[in-house]
Amino acid sequence: MTTIYDIDAIEQLRxxxxxxxxxxxxxRNALFKNSSDWNEALAVLPESARADFDRSIxxxxxxxxxxxxxxxxxxxxxxxxxxxGHLIESVVLRxxxxxxxxxxxxxxGCACYCSFCATGKMGFTRNLTTAEILDQITQANRMVKPxxxxxxxxxxMGMGEPLLNTEQVYxxxxxMMDPKLYDLAGSRITVSTVxxxxxxxxxxxxxxxxxxxxSLHSADQExxxxxxxxxxxxxxxxxxxxxxxxxKHGKVMIxxxxxxxxxxxxxxxxxxxxxxxxxxxxxxxxxxNEYAGSNLRGTPQPQREAFANHLKAAGFDVTLRYSxxxxxxxxxxxxxxxxxxx
Ligand code: SF4
Numbered sequence: 472m473t474t475i476y477d478i479d480a481i482e483q484l485r486x487x488x489x490x491x492x493x494x495x496x497x498x499r500n501a502l503f504k505n506s507s508d509w510n511e512a513l514a515v516l517p518e519s520a521r522a523d524f525d526r527s528i529x530x531x532x533x534x535x536x537x538x539x540x541x542x543x544x545x546x547x548x549x550x551x552x553x554x555x556g557h558l559i560e561s562v563v564l565r566x567x568x569x570x571x572x573x574x575x576x577x578x579x580g581c582a583c584y585c586s587f588c589a590t591g592k593m594g595f596t597r598n599l600t601t602a603e604i605l606d607q608i609t610q611a612n613r614m615v616k617p618x619x620x621x622x623x624x625x626x627x628m629g630m631g632e633p634l635l636n637t638e639q640v641y642x643x644x645x646x647m648m649d650p651k652l653y654d655l656a657g658s659r660i661t662v663s664t665v666x667x668x669x670x671x672x673x674x675x676x677x678x679x680x681x682x683x684x685x686s687l688h689s690a691d692q693e694x695x696x697x698x699x700x701x702x703x704x705x706x707x708x709x710x711x712x713x714x715x716x717x718x719k720h721g722k723v724m725i726x727x728x729x730x731x732x733x734x735x736x737x738x739x740x741x742x743x744x745x746x747x748x749x750x751x752x753x754x755x756x757x758x759x760n761e762y763a764g765s766n767l768r769g770t771p772q773p774q775r776e777a778f779a780n781h782l783k784a785a786g787f788d789v790t791l792r793y794s795x796x797x798x799x800x801x802x803x804x805x806x807x808x809x810x811x812x813x
Pocket of ligand 1: 581582589590591629631
Protein backbone atom coordinates (compact mmCIF):
# COMPACT_ATOMS: atom_id res chain seq x y z
CA MET A 472 0.00 0.00 0.00
CA THR A 473 1.56 3.31 -1.08
CA THR A 474 0.38 6.08 1.17
CA ILE A 475 0.83 9.84 1.02
CA TYR A 476 3.61 9.34 3.59
CA ASP A 477 5.73 7.19 1.26
CA ILE A 478 7.94 9.98 -0.03
CA ASP A 479 10.13 7.78 -2.29
CA ALA A 480 7.17 6.17 -4.01
CA ILE A 481 5.59 9.57 -4.57
CA GLU A 482 8.82 10.84 -6.10
CA GLN A 483 8.74 7.91 -8.54
CA LEU A 484 5.17 8.81 -9.45
CA ARG A 485 6.19 12.41 -9.96
CA UNK A 486 8.99 11.37 -12.27
CA UNK A 487 6.80 8.89 -14.19
CA UNK A 488 4.23 11.62 -14.83
CA UNK A 489 6.81 14.37 -15.43
CA UNK A 490 5.18 16.60 -12.81
CA UNK A 491 7.13 19.83 -12.31
CA UNK A 492 8.65 20.27 -8.82
CA UNK A 493 6.61 23.40 -8.11
CA UNK A 494 3.38 21.45 -8.76
CA UNK A 495 4.56 18.76 -6.33
CA UNK A 496 5.21 21.44 -3.75
CA UNK A 497 1.63 22.65 -4.16
CA UNK A 498 0.43 19.04 -3.86
CA ARG A 499 2.41 18.47 -0.63
CA ASN A 500 1.27 21.81 0.78
CA ALA A 501 -2.34 20.89 0.04
CA LEU A 502 -1.97 17.59 1.91
CA PHE A 503 0.22 18.52 4.85
CA LYS A 504 -0.03 22.27 5.37
CA ASN A 505 -3.54 23.15 4.16
CA SER A 506 -5.24 19.89 5.27
CA SER A 507 -7.09 19.68 1.96
CA ASP A 508 -9.15 16.67 1.04
CA TRP A 509 -7.92 14.26 -1.61
CA ASN A 510 -9.75 15.76 -4.57
CA GLU A 511 -8.57 19.26 -3.70
CA ALA A 512 -4.99 18.00 -3.49
CA LEU A 513 -5.26 16.14 -6.80
CA ALA A 514 -6.65 19.26 -8.46
CA VAL A 515 -3.30 21.07 -8.07
CA LEU A 516 -1.57 18.41 -10.22
CA PRO A 517 -1.56 18.52 -14.03
CA GLU A 518 -4.72 16.85 -15.32
CA SER A 519 -2.68 14.18 -17.12
CA ALA A 520 -1.14 12.97 -13.81
CA ARG A 521 -4.25 12.87 -11.63
CA ALA A 522 -5.57 9.46 -12.61
CA ASP A 523 -2.21 7.77 -11.99
CA PHE A 524 -1.81 9.46 -8.59
CA ASP A 525 -5.38 8.59 -7.68
CA ARG A 526 -4.88 4.92 -8.65
CA SER A 527 -1.48 4.53 -7.02
CA ILE A 528 -1.77 6.30 -3.67
CA UNK A 529 -3.89 5.55 -0.63
CA UNK A 530 -4.99 8.87 0.80
CA UNK A 531 -6.03 7.65 4.26
CA UNK A 532 -4.55 4.61 5.94
CA UNK A 533 -6.76 4.80 9.06
CA UNK A 534 -10.54 4.81 9.12
CA UNK A 535 -12.13 7.18 11.62
CA UNK A 536 -14.44 4.82 13.49
CA UNK A 537 -15.74 7.15 16.21
CA UNK A 538 -15.45 10.71 17.39
CA UNK A 539 -16.41 11.75 20.92
CA UNK A 540 -16.50 15.45 21.77
CA UNK A 541 -16.36 16.43 25.42
CA UNK A 542 -19.28 18.47 26.71
CA UNK A 543 -17.31 19.89 29.61
CA UNK A 544 -14.14 20.96 27.87
CA UNK A 545 -12.75 21.16 24.38
CA UNK A 546 -11.27 17.67 24.05
CA UNK A 547 -12.19 15.25 21.25
CA UNK A 548 -11.36 11.59 21.37
CA UNK A 549 -10.89 9.88 18.02
CA UNK A 550 -10.99 6.12 17.57
CA UNK A 551 -9.33 4.91 14.39
CA UNK A 552 -9.54 1.48 12.83
CA UNK A 553 -6.43 0.10 11.13
CA UNK A 554 -6.55 -1.83 7.82
CA UNK A 555 -6.30 -5.10 9.80
CA GLY A 556 -9.19 -4.22 12.10
CA HIS A 557 -7.41 -2.94 15.23
CA LEU A 558 -8.58 0.12 17.16
CA ILE A 559 -6.32 2.90 18.35
CA GLU A 560 -7.01 6.23 20.02
CA SER A 561 -5.93 9.84 19.65
CA VAL A 562 -7.08 12.82 21.70
CA VAL A 563 -7.30 16.36 20.36
CA LEU A 564 -6.98 19.02 23.05
CA ARG A 565 -8.00 22.63 22.59
CA UNK A 566 -6.79 24.38 25.74
CA UNK A 567 -8.28 27.86 26.35
CA UNK A 568 -4.77 29.24 26.43
CA UNK A 569 -2.25 27.60 24.20
CA UNK A 570 -2.11 25.69 21.01
CA UNK A 571 -4.25 22.89 19.65
CA UNK A 572 -2.53 19.64 20.53
CA UNK A 573 -2.90 15.99 19.75
CA UNK A 574 -1.96 13.00 21.85
CA UNK A 575 -1.18 10.14 19.47
CA UNK A 576 -0.64 6.38 19.72
CA UNK A 577 2.49 4.55 18.63
CA UNK A 578 1.40 0.92 19.10
CA UNK A 579 -1.75 -1.20 19.12
CA GLY A 580 -1.97 -2.03 22.84
CA CYS A 581 1.20 -2.00 24.92
CA ALA A 582 3.66 -4.49 26.38
CA CYS A 583 4.46 -2.41 29.47
CA TYR A 584 1.41 -3.34 31.58
CA CYS A 585 1.41 -0.28 33.84
CA SER A 586 -1.10 -1.03 36.58
CA PHE A 587 -3.04 2.24 36.25
CA CYS A 588 -3.40 2.19 32.46
CA ALA A 589 -6.36 0.88 30.47
CA THR A 590 -4.12 0.25 27.44
CA GLY A 591 -1.75 -1.78 29.61
CA LYS A 592 -4.60 -4.19 30.36
CA MET A 593 -4.99 -5.03 26.66
CA GLY A 594 -1.55 -6.47 26.08
CA PHE A 595 0.52 -5.79 23.00
CA THR A 596 -0.72 -6.45 19.47
CA ARG A 597 1.68 -4.72 17.08
CA ASN A 598 3.66 -1.59 16.30
CA LEU A 599 1.98 1.14 14.30
CA THR A 600 3.61 2.02 10.98
CA THR A 601 4.95 5.49 10.25
CA ALA A 602 1.92 6.13 8.04
CA GLU A 603 -0.49 5.07 10.82
CA ILE A 604 1.28 7.35 13.29
CA LEU A 605 1.17 10.34 10.92
CA ASP A 606 -2.37 9.73 9.70
CA GLN A 607 -3.66 10.49 13.22
CA ILE A 608 -2.23 14.02 12.85
CA THR A 609 -3.36 14.52 9.25
CA GLN A 610 -6.93 13.47 9.96
CA ALA A 611 -7.08 15.56 13.14
CA ASN A 612 -5.85 18.55 11.15
CA ARG A 613 -8.67 18.11 8.63
CA MET A 614 -11.14 17.79 11.52
CA VAL A 615 -10.09 21.05 13.23
CA LYS A 616 -9.58 23.03 10.00
CA PRO A 617 -13.23 24.31 9.90
CA UNK A 618 -12.65 25.70 13.43
CA UNK A 619 -9.77 27.80 12.08
CA UNK A 620 -7.31 25.62 13.98
CA UNK A 621 -4.37 23.44 13.12
CA UNK A 622 -2.46 20.94 15.22
CA UNK A 623 0.53 22.78 16.69
CA UNK A 624 1.72 20.34 19.35
CA UNK A 625 2.12 16.58 19.13
CA UNK A 626 2.65 14.35 22.15
CA UNK A 627 3.35 10.63 22.03
CA MET A 628 1.31 9.78 25.12
CA GLY A 629 -1.44 7.66 23.59
CA MET A 630 -1.45 3.89 23.33
CA GLY A 631 1.94 2.24 23.39
CA GLU A 632 5.52 2.92 24.42
CA PRO A 633 7.12 4.96 21.59
CA LEU A 634 10.67 3.98 22.51
CA LEU A 635 9.76 0.34 21.88
CA ASN A 636 8.83 1.26 18.29
CA THR A 637 11.73 3.53 17.45
CA GLU A 638 12.10 2.63 13.77
CA GLN A 639 8.60 3.83 12.89
CA VAL A 640 8.47 6.62 15.46
CA TYR A 641 11.81 8.08 14.32
CA UNK A 642 10.71 8.07 10.69
CA UNK A 643 7.47 9.78 11.75
CA UNK A 644 9.48 12.43 13.67
CA UNK A 645 11.63 13.07 10.58
CA UNK A 646 8.55 13.67 8.46
CA MET A 647 6.81 15.79 11.11
CA MET A 648 9.83 18.11 11.21
CA ASP A 649 10.44 18.06 7.43
CA PRO A 650 9.92 21.66 6.17
CA LYS A 651 8.34 20.24 3.00
CA LEU A 652 5.70 18.34 5.00
CA TYR A 653 4.33 19.27 8.44
CA ASP A 654 7.24 21.59 9.29
CA LEU A 655 6.74 21.21 13.05
CA ALA A 656 9.53 22.50 15.27
CA GLY A 657 11.09 19.82 17.49
CA SER A 658 10.10 21.92 20.49
CA ARG A 659 6.44 21.33 19.54
CA ILE A 660 6.82 17.55 19.83
CA THR A 661 7.08 15.46 23.00
CA VAL A 662 7.95 11.78 23.22
CA SER A 663 6.93 10.22 26.50
CA THR A 664 8.49 7.05 27.85
CA VAL A 665 8.20 4.76 30.85
CA UNK A 666 11.98 5.05 31.17
CA UNK A 667 14.18 2.81 29.01
CA UNK A 668 17.67 4.22 29.56
CA UNK A 669 19.46 3.05 26.38
CA UNK A 670 16.57 4.11 24.18
CA UNK A 671 16.32 7.47 25.98
CA UNK A 672 20.02 8.10 25.33
CA UNK A 673 19.71 7.19 21.64
CA UNK A 674 16.62 9.37 21.34
CA UNK A 675 18.17 12.48 22.89
CA UNK A 676 21.27 12.10 20.68
CA UNK A 677 19.19 11.68 17.53
CA UNK A 678 16.52 14.30 18.34
CA UNK A 679 18.02 16.85 20.76
CA UNK A 680 15.36 19.45 19.91
CA UNK A 681 12.39 17.16 20.61
CA UNK A 682 11.11 17.12 24.19
CA UNK A 683 11.59 13.98 26.23
CA UNK A 684 9.02 13.19 28.90
CA UNK A 685 9.59 10.57 31.56
CA SER A 686 6.57 8.91 33.13
CA LEU A 687 8.09 8.80 36.58
CA HIS A 688 4.96 8.51 38.75
CA SER A 689 7.02 7.64 41.82
CA ALA A 690 10.56 8.27 43.05
CA ASP A 691 10.28 5.31 45.42
CA GLN A 692 11.57 2.13 43.77
CA GLU A 693 9.07 -0.15 45.51
CA UNK A 694 6.06 2.04 44.80
CA UNK A 695 7.17 2.50 41.19
CA UNK A 696 7.56 -1.23 40.71
CA UNK A 697 3.99 -1.76 41.86
CA UNK A 698 2.81 0.83 39.36
CA UNK A 699 5.03 -0.02 36.40
CA UNK A 700 6.46 -3.39 35.45
CA UNK A 701 9.31 -1.78 33.53
CA UNK A 702 10.58 -0.30 36.80
CA UNK A 703 11.80 -3.79 37.74
CA UNK A 704 14.01 -3.88 34.66
CA UNK A 705 15.24 -0.29 34.83
CA UNK A 706 15.70 0.90 38.41
CA UNK A 707 15.40 4.53 39.40
CA UNK A 708 19.12 4.83 40.00
CA UNK A 709 19.91 3.96 36.39
CA UNK A 710 17.19 6.29 35.08
CA UNK A 711 18.62 9.13 37.17
CA UNK A 712 21.92 8.93 35.28
CA UNK A 713 20.03 9.03 32.01
CA UNK A 714 17.99 12.04 33.13
CA UNK A 715 21.13 13.95 33.98
CA UNK A 716 22.57 13.24 30.53
CA UNK A 717 19.29 14.02 28.76
CA UNK A 718 18.88 17.33 30.58
CA LYS A 719 21.98 18.66 28.77
CA HIS A 720 19.64 19.13 25.80
CA GLY A 721 17.05 21.03 27.86
CA LYS A 722 14.63 20.40 30.67
CA VAL A 723 13.15 16.94 30.80
CA MET A 724 9.40 16.77 31.35
CA ILE A 725 8.46 14.61 34.33
CA UNK A 726 4.97 13.10 34.24
CA UNK A 727 3.55 12.28 37.66
CA UNK A 728 0.08 10.72 37.76
CA UNK A 729 -1.43 11.36 41.17
CA UNK A 730 -3.07 8.35 42.78
CA UNK A 731 -4.82 8.56 46.10
CA UNK A 732 -2.83 6.84 48.83
CA UNK A 733 -0.37 5.36 46.34
CA UNK A 734 2.14 8.07 45.42
CA UNK A 735 0.76 11.24 47.03
CA UNK A 736 1.86 10.80 50.64
CA UNK A 737 4.41 13.08 52.40
CA UNK A 738 7.07 10.38 51.97
CA UNK A 739 6.38 10.28 48.21
CA UNK A 740 6.77 14.04 48.00
CA UNK A 741 10.06 13.90 49.86
CA UNK A 742 11.34 11.08 47.66
CA UNK A 743 10.42 13.06 44.54
CA UNK A 744 12.19 16.17 45.78
CA UNK A 745 15.32 14.21 46.63
CA UNK A 746 15.33 12.32 43.34
CA UNK A 747 14.99 15.39 41.11
CA UNK A 748 16.93 17.89 43.19
CA UNK A 749 19.94 17.95 40.83
CA UNK A 750 18.15 17.52 37.48
CA UNK A 751 16.67 20.38 35.40
CA UNK A 752 13.08 19.24 34.97
CA UNK A 753 9.54 20.46 34.55
CA UNK A 754 7.10 18.42 36.62
CA UNK A 755 3.57 17.82 35.33
CA UNK A 756 1.16 16.62 38.00
CA UNK A 757 -1.55 14.70 36.21
CA UNK A 758 -5.04 13.90 37.49
CA UNK A 759 -6.19 10.30 37.15
CA ASN A 760 -9.26 9.64 35.00
CA GLU A 761 -10.98 6.86 36.92
CA TYR A 762 -12.43 4.03 34.83
CA ALA A 763 -14.44 0.86 35.34
CA GLY A 764 -12.18 -2.12 35.91
CA SER A 765 -9.65 -0.18 37.97
CA ASN A 766 -9.97 0.28 41.73
CA LEU A 767 -7.45 3.13 41.76
CA ARG A 768 -8.64 6.59 42.72
CA GLY A 769 -7.22 9.95 41.80
CA THR A 770 -5.80 12.27 44.44
CA PRO A 771 -8.45 14.88 45.35
CA GLN A 772 -7.80 18.34 43.96
CA PRO A 773 -6.94 20.13 47.27
CA GLN A 774 -4.22 17.55 47.98
CA ARG A 775 -2.91 17.83 44.43
CA GLU A 776 -2.68 21.59 44.84
CA ALA A 777 -0.86 21.22 48.15
CA PHE A 778 1.57 18.73 46.54
CA ALA A 779 2.21 21.19 43.68
CA ASN A 780 2.69 24.14 46.03
CA HIS A 781 5.19 22.21 48.08
CA LEU A 782 7.24 21.35 44.98
CA LYS A 783 7.10 24.96 43.78
CA ALA A 784 8.28 26.18 47.17
CA ALA A 785 11.19 23.75 46.85
CA GLY A 786 12.16 25.48 43.60
CA PHE A 787 10.72 23.16 40.96
CA ASP A 788 8.87 24.21 37.80
CA VAL A 789 5.49 22.57 38.22
CA THR A 790 2.31 22.43 36.15
CA LEU A 791 -0.80 21.15 37.82
CA ARG A 792 -2.78 19.62 34.95
CA TYR A 793 -6.53 19.62 34.98
CA SER A 794 -8.45 16.70 33.61
CA UNK A 795 -9.54 17.16 30.02
CA UNK A 796 -12.12 14.94 28.46
CA UNK A 797 -13.08 13.08 31.62
CA UNK A 798 -16.63 12.67 30.23
CA UNK A 799 -15.30 11.03 27.05
CA UNK A 800 -12.99 8.61 28.83
CA UNK A 801 -9.92 10.43 27.58
CA UNK A 802 -7.56 8.28 29.64
CA UNK A 803 -5.66 6.36 27.08
CA UNK A 804 -7.15 3.03 26.04
CA UNK A 805 -10.46 3.35 27.89
CA UNK A 806 -12.79 3.62 24.91
CA UNK A 807 -11.02 0.98 22.87
CA UNK A 808 -11.17 -1.37 25.83
CA UNK A 809 -14.93 -0.82 26.13
CA UNK A 810 -15.43 -1.48 22.44
CA UNK A 811 -13.40 -4.68 22.59
CA UNK A 812 -15.55 -5.94 25.47
CA UNK A 813 -18.73 -4.80 23.75
S1 SF4 B 1 1.05 3.97 30.54
FE1 SF4 B 1 1.98 3.95 28.49
S2 SF4 B 1 3.68 2.52 28.72
FE2 SF4 B 1 2.32 2.13 30.47
S3 SF4 B 1 0.93 0.47 29.76
FE3 SF4 B 1 -0.05 2.45 29.31
S4 SF4 B 1 0.49 2.89 27.20
FE4 SF4 B 1 1.94 1.35 27.94
